[in-house]
Amino acid sequence: xxxxxxxxxxxxxxxxxxxxxxxxxxxxxxxxxxxxxxxxxxxxxxxxxxxxxxxxxxxxxxxxxxxxxxxxxxxxxxxxxxxxxxxxxxxxxxxxxxxxxxxxxxxxxxxxxxxxxxxxxxxxxxxxxxxxxxxxxxxxxxxxxxxxxxxxxxxxxxxxxxxxxxxxxxxxxxxxxxxxxxxxxxxxxxxxxxxxxxxxxxxxxxxxxxxxxxxxxxxxxx
Amino acid sequence: xxxxxxxxxxxxxxxxxxxxxxxxxxxxxxxxxxxxxxxxxxxxxxxxxxxxxxxxxxxxxxxxxxxxxxxxxxxxxxxxxxxxxxxxxxxxxxxxxxxxxxxxxxxxxxxxxxxxxxxxxxxxxxxxxxxxxxxxxxxxxxxxxxxxxxxxxxxxxxxxxxxxxxxxxxxxxxxxxxxxxxxxxxxxxxxxxxxxxxxxxxxxxxxxxxxxxxxxxxxxxxxxxxxxxxxxxxxxxxxxxxxxxxxxxxxxxxxxxxxxxxxxxxxxxxxxxxxxxxxxxxxxxxxxxxxxxxxxxxxxxxx
Numbered sequence: 001x002x003x004x005x006x007x008x009x010x011x012x013x014x015x016x017x018x019x020x021x022x023x024x025x026x027x028x029x030x031x032x033x034x035x036x037x038x039x040x041x042x043x044x045x046x047x048x049x050x051x052x053x054x055x056x057x058x059x060x061x062x063x064x065x066x067x068x069x070x071x072x073x074x075x076x077x078x079x080x081x082x083x084x085x086x087x088x089x090x091x092x093x094x095x096x097x098x099x100x101x102x103x104x105x106x107x108x109x110x111x112x113x114x115x116x117x118x119x120x121x122x123x124x125x126x127x128x129x130x131x132x133x134x135x136x137x138x139x140x141x142x143x144x145x146x147x148x149x150x151x152x153x154x155x156x157x158x159x160x161x162x163x164x165x166x167x168x169x170x171x172x173x174x175x176x177x178x179x180x181x182x183x184x185x186x187x188x189x190x191x192x193x194x195x196x197x198x199x200x201x202x203x204x205x206x207x208x209x210x211x212x213x214x215x216x217x218x219x220x221x222x
Numbered sequence: 223x224x225x226x227x228x229x230x231x232x233x234x235x236x237x238x239x240x241x242x243x244x245x246x247x248x249x250x251x252x253x254x255x256x257x258x259x260x261x262x263x264x265x266x267x268x269x270x271x272x273x274x275x276x277x278x279x280x281x282x283x284x285x286x287x288x289x290x291x292x293x294x295x296x297x298x299x300x301x302x303x304x305x306x307x308x309x310x311x312x313x314x315x316x317x318x319x320x321x322x323x324x325x326x327x328x329x330x331x332x333x334x335x336x337x338x339x340x341x342x343x344x345x346x347x348x349x350x351x352x353x354x355x356x357x358x359x360x361x362x363x364x365x366x367x368x369x370x371x372x373x374x375x376x377x378x379x380x381x382x383x384x385x386x387x388x389x390x391x392x393x394x395x396x397x398x399x400x401x402x403x404x405x406x407x408x409x410x411x412x413x414x415x416x417x418x419x420x421x422x423x424x425x426x427x428x429x430x431x432x433x434x435x436x437x438x439x440x441x442x443x444x445x446x447x448x449x450x451x452x453x454x455x456x457x458x459x460x461x462x463x464x465x466x467x468x469x470x471x472x473x474x475x476x477x478x479x480x481x482x483x484x485x486x487x488x489x490x491x492x493x494x495x496x497x498x499x500x501x502x503x504x505x506x507x508x509x510x511x512x513x514x515x516x517x518x519x520x521x522x523x524x525x
Contacts, residue, residue, distance in 0.1 A: 060338055065490030082338060085412040121335075187412060188490035191381065191466055194439065201437075 116146030234342030267306035320353030350514035377488030
């Protein structure tokens, strides 16, 4: 049987994704070592390669066929619209994309509103639906900094517990998109490696069902 | 705009420098030789079309590059060849005799967000036969594979499907049009999570068959005899190329009305796609079926 390559995101989905890989048969201990700077991990027995990438890079690897499977948040899929198969809701990493800020005023009645976000497409769709005229500023991380330093009036970002917002004196104005981790696949890989990919998918499906009976939690927002 | 931006190309476009341009020229000549020998004639439509023509195309309107000329007309950069050919046939229907066999080599332009590394200029080589029969269609596919063999692309494979296969599988005549549309949209987006929810609610009995067909490649309902005939001839003509079944290839039933194929390779890249279309009759009043395949030369040229 041929090797399967799985792209796993760094960050908040990482630990839960390792548990899934362990269940499927990939010994994930080698990925847990903090000093480890390797980005590709191979297991000859499980016939799997695991690559660790940035969250937003997972769909790119999968769409171009560099990875057969990927694990990524629904928020990233909705933002990037990759041409991939979206197979399974893994039911961890639950969080919500929210408009947040320091201003209590309704942004509809403000002029020159600037919104900082990692999600320009989803944010722009939401803002125009809400009738808010805003300029979107694309950032790559630590979005909460933007209103603190006057770069933007509001932010659109993922919120799980709300702790980070609170610590930075920001509050949720409106939640608008729910997300959780998804298993995605390259459609041509699916044709070329159908048997081994079906087996992986079936194990992942059973894992999700078993866990949803107990406690499927974990979040990938802050 | 700073100097750096002025001197760069927008994302998704490319220059063909020296060797690449020579390679494209060689491939064009090779493609033309094959199809001229099969009695095809070259078709080179204008690069600019009226934007309204996109009403007759499967390419989504938000993927078309459009602009306004000085008189206020909305124009568009060519987004595919088939729609331009249909427009040409409608304009010249009295002068044309069928079957009409044409080939083309050139660029089409589609808008994609820049971050996924998708090209916005796609070099397409393709061939179309209008008013032909199954043997003509197989001959066209053979020409396409003769060309591909000469390009050195390894591990070629074909996926096939048939228009309305999914409609039969879903017993679509019993489904409200709106529900069918939602299901087809989920299949088009390859969103199996949404599809599972819809199928469980709308047709729980056929849910398993649908998933077996889409994921396991199981043939849950039979092909029509005409499709069986096409498939047998295809396999006999290309005996060493693996053929698999992918019902999700045809989701636009107003456009396609027969066999559909997609050519891909071991690097998981779609190299070409096409099939039999009936939209000429439905949308242009030309009572002929067409069959065409367009190849993506960006991949072959390594762009």
